[in-house]
Amino acid sequence: MHILYAILIGPFVTMAREPAFLIEVLIGGLLAGVMYSLVALGFVLIYKASGVFNYAQGTMVLFAALTFVGMLEAGLPVLLSLVAVIAVMIVLAFAVERMVLRPLVNQSEIILFMSTLGISYFLVGLGQILWGGDVHPLDIGIPSGPLTVHGILINQLDLYAAIVAGTLVAALALFFQKTRVGRALRAVADDHQAAMSVGIPLKQIWVFIWAIAGLVALAAGIMWGASLGVQFSLELVALKALPVLILGGFTSIPGAIVGGLIVGATEKLGEVFWGPVIGSGVEDWFAYILALIFLLFRPQGLFGERIIQRV
Amino acid sequence: MKLRKLAVGLALTGAIGWATGGGPVFAQNEQFIPRLVYRTGPYAPDGIPFANGYVDYLDMINARDGGVNGIKITYEECETGYNNDRGVECYERLKNHPPTGASLVDPLSTGITYALISRATADKIPVVSMGYGRADASYGPVFRYVFTFPATYWAGANAIVEYIGSQVGGMDKLKGKKIALVYLNAAYGKEPIPTLKALATKYGYTFTGYAVNSPGIDQQATWLQIHQANPDYVLMWGWGVMNSTAIKDAASVGYPMDHFIGIWWSGDNPDVEPAGMAAKGYKAAEFHGVGANYPVIQDILKYVYDKGHGHGQRSGVGGPLYDRGVINAIYDMAALRTAQKKFGDKPLTGEQVRWGLENLDLTGAQIKALGGEGLVTPIHLSCEDHEGAGNVRISQWDGKAWHMITGWIVPDRTFLREMYKESALQYAKENNITPVNCAEVHASR
Numbered sequence: 001m002h003i004l005y006a007i008l009i010g011p012f013v014t015m016a017r018e019p020a021f022l023i024e025v026l027i028g029g030l031l032a033g034v035m036y037s038l039v040a041l042g043f044v045l046i047y048k049a050s051g052v053f054n055y056a057q058g059t060m061v062l063f064a065a066l067t068f069v070g071m072l073e074a075g076l077p078v079l080l081s082l083v084a085v086i087a088v089m090i091v092l093a094f095a096v097e098r099m100v101l102r103p104l105v106n107q108s109e110i111i112l113f114m115s116t117l118g119i120s121y122f123l124v125g126l127g128q129i130l131w132g133g134d135v136h137p138l139d140i141g142i143p144s145g146p147l148t149v150h151g152i153l154i155n156q157l158d159l160y161a162a163i164v165a166g167t168l169v170a171a172l173a174l175f176f177q178k179t180r181v182g183r184a185l186r187a188v189a190d191d192h193q194a195a196m197s198v199g200i201p202l203k204q205i206w207v208f209i210w211a212i213a214g215l216v217a218l219a220a221g222i223m224w225g226a227s228l229g230v231q232f233s234l235e236l237v238a239l240k241a242l243p244v245l246i247l248g249g250f251t252s253i254p255g256a257i258v259g260g261l262i263v264g265a266t267e268k269l270g271e272v273f274w275g276p277v278i279g280s281g282v283e284d285w286f287a288y289i290l291a292l293i294f295l296l297f298r299p300q301g302l303f304g305e306r307i308i309q310r311v
Numbered sequence: 312m313k314l315r316k317l318a319v320g321l322a323l324t325g326a327i328g329w330a331t332g333g334g335p336v337f338a339q340n341e342q343f344i345p346r347l348v349y350r351t352g353p354y355a356p357d358g359i360p361f362a363n364g365y366v367d368y369l370d371m372i373n374a375r376d377g378g379v380n381g382i383k384i385t386y387e388e389c390e391t392g393y394n395n396d397r398g399v400e401c402y403e404r405l406k407n408h409p410p411t412g413a414s415l416v417d418p419l420s421t422g423i424t425y426a427l428i429s430r431a432t433a434d435k436i437p438v439v440s441m442g443y444g445r446a447d448a449s450y451g452p453v454f455r456y457v458f459t460f461p462a463t464y465w466a467g468a469n470a471i472v473e474y475i476g477s478q479v480g481g482m483d484k485l486k487g488k489k490i491a492l493v494y495l496n497a498a499y500g501k502e503p504i505p506t507l508k509a510l511a512t513k514y515g516y517t518f519t520g521y522a523v524n525s526p527g528i529d530q531q532a533t534w535l536q537i538h539q540a541n542p543d544y545v546l547m548w549g550w551g552v553m554n555s556t557a558i559k560d561a562a563s564v565g566y567p568m569d570h571f572i573g574i575w576w577s578g579d580n581p582d583v584e585p586a587g588m589a590a591k592g593y594k595a596a597e598f599h600g601v602g603a604n605y606p607v608i609q610d611i612l613k614y615v616y617d618k619g620h621g622h623g624q625r626s627g628v629g630g631p632l633y634d635r636g637v638i639n640a641i642y643d644m645a646a647l648r649t650a651q652k653k654f655g656d657k658p659l660t661g662e663q664v665r666w667g668l669e670n671l672d673l674t675g676a677q678i679k680a681l682g683g684e685g686l687v688t689p690i691h692l693s694c695e696d697h698e699g700a701g702n703v704r705i706s707q708w709d710g711k712a713w714h715m716i717t718g719w720i721v722p723d724r725t726f727l728r729e730m731y732k733e734s735a736l737q738y739a740k741e742n743n744i745t746p747v748n749c750a751e752v753h754a755s756r
Contacts, residue, residue, distance in 0.1 A: 025535055032531050145562060145589070146563060229585025232352060271532035271536075
């Protein structure tokens with residue numbers, strides 16, 4: 001009986017007793033969720049356009065951040081470094097299309113998924129050869145001290161990351177809705193064959209989408225790198241994106257954002273209010289449990305396309 | 312086609328040659344050390360400097376002294392990635408290496424240490440878990456092949472609490488204080504909990520533990536809780552990216568850095584540098600000196616790096632983890648020398664090296680002669696005690712470098728020995744191990 005009270009009633013009593021702390025945790029969770037969304041966006045873009053679950057997205061975050069910080073350490077100015085990394089990510093997109101996707105066209109999804117596994121290991125090795133295994137501090141000028149608004153503590157880095165992610169999503173939404181290339185990308189995402197039949201070049205679209213995913217990886221890499229330091233652990237941020245994808249759907253950009261917010265908020269609330277009852281360190285699996293529940297009732301995610309197959 | 316036949320022929324010849332004993336030729340005056348390292352993966356930033364320090368020292372004594380008493384030291388690295396299964400695989404692959412098998416094994420992971428204890432004991436290969444692993448393995452009568460010197464996590468926790476006591480005006484002033492532990496949710500991170508709980512009962516402070524799952528890249532919820540609970544001191548048992556994330560997150564909730572103390576595996580440059588100036592004032596427990604201004608480190612630069620044979624970059628020499636790798640090698644070689652005194656200047660078996668470890672008496676004068684005065688702490692081991700003194704110092708990061716801010720803190724040996732013994736005897740009971748009688752062991756020498 002006591003344990004039932006501790007799990008089902010106790011946390012809500014604590015929340016009611018400490019509303020300011022509840023808001024603090026909630027805001028912290030929502031902002032952390034935006035950081036997850038940044039990574040999840042890259043997955044969504046590639047899956048939406050090519051149906052490939054890109055296992056290498058986490059490694060692309062690492063590789064982009066490593067290259068960026070490597071350029072900075074080599075003495076290049078920030079802007080030039082950014083341009084150089086963008087160029088590297090575009091070259092990578094070309095290489096992936098030419099050497100991996102094109103030879104595997106018409107292969108099953110699992111084969112394409114396995115190929116991204118290979119890309120991931122290749123990028124990890126290449127990153128270590130080029131930039132070494134050290135931790136590279138990355139200071140982008142965001143103050144690290146506490147920011148208190150009306151008694152509510154806010155993580156400044158997360159706040160800036162939310163602004164970056166918001167801007168990025170708005171830019172991507174505009175790009176997809178208002179530009180010719182964007183419309184072509186949406187057409188490919190809806191139906192490959194129909195898109196090809198009206199003259200949309202599928203291979204160029206693939207290069208384009210991998211390049212955009214590379215840029216999103218760079219943005220995520222810079223924000224996460226500023227938080228953790230640029231190091232090989234960055235590839236593990238992909239683990240944070242998986243429940244976001246399951247919740248938001250693999251094909252929806254708004255889904256990645258909303259999914260990130262839900263995962264961020266619920267895992268922080270779970271850790272803070274339920275952690276002391278069932279043991280701390282719950283936030284990692286809490287997100288996956290949530291995703292599992294969603295899978296049972298809505299396998300396509302909140303905003304994903306409903307899977308209908310003729311039988 | 313001809314080329315293909317030639318290739319097949321060469322491969323067959325090679326295979327037959329290997330099978331009939333024509334494989335690599337090993338000199339008979341070599342002593343082999345297996346090196347379980349992690350130079351890749353998320354924990355590489357910590358694994359690389361340690362691995363470099365160890366093998367640079369071996370290369371230095373081979374180049375400067377021709378090995379240990381004329382016996383050349385050879386080694387082979389095996390990548391564990393800080394994974395227990397790969398650690399065991401590496402151990403199995405290297406344990407029978409010629410000419411006498413593995414002299415000893417340094418697992419460099421508490422998890423791998425746990426996995427190797429029974430295997431290595433059966434194989435008669437000593438496990439040297441220098442500053443990590445099972446603290447209760449310090450009790451030699453049960454853990455015959457495991458060595459924990461120069462300090463265990465329990466000794467580290469005890470010394471840190473004593474340091475906190477000194478900061479608040481005496482151990483009696485700890486009553487009513489709040490001490491929190493942020494720890495990696497793994498065997499390593501959980502090690503100090505029994506000690507911190509026992510000391511909480513003894514001194515009257517409140518203890519709260521906050522587990523962080525590996526790799527620890529997101530600790531915001533943990534630090535919001537800490538901000539809410541407002542403990543007087545926070546200790547950290549972290550590894551890899553968890554350390555730098557914790558320091559950053561502590562700064563983001565405004566926790567005072569000079570009240571945040573990490574264990575030695577949370578006190579290196581990769582832990583503080585990503586946090587920038589926010590890490591200024593952060594403290595860490597250490598069981599050795601730090602820096603490059605020691606004769607032994609200068610010899611490494613002279614005999615290894617000046618010849619272009621260094622395993623890392625010259626700038627990495629003298630960092631806390633690099634130095635710890637060197638110190639690990641110094642202790643291992645000292646054990647080898649001790650064993651050579653009894654068994655002769657020849658390649659020794661693991662069983663013989665175990666004797667050398669158990670009878671290790673590395674004095675201040677010997678350390679000075681080795682060029683490690685101030686870097687290495689003296690060690691005196693015995694059948695009963697596989698840890699030694701367990702002395703610890705506290706260092707502080709000033710934003711650019713680490714500085715020792717205390718002398719050696721001596722933990723409560725009586726308290727610790729009782730805890731080691733009680734826990735080790737429980738382990739012996741569960742594993743059907745009969746503890747040896749150390750009086751008989753001493754008498755047989």
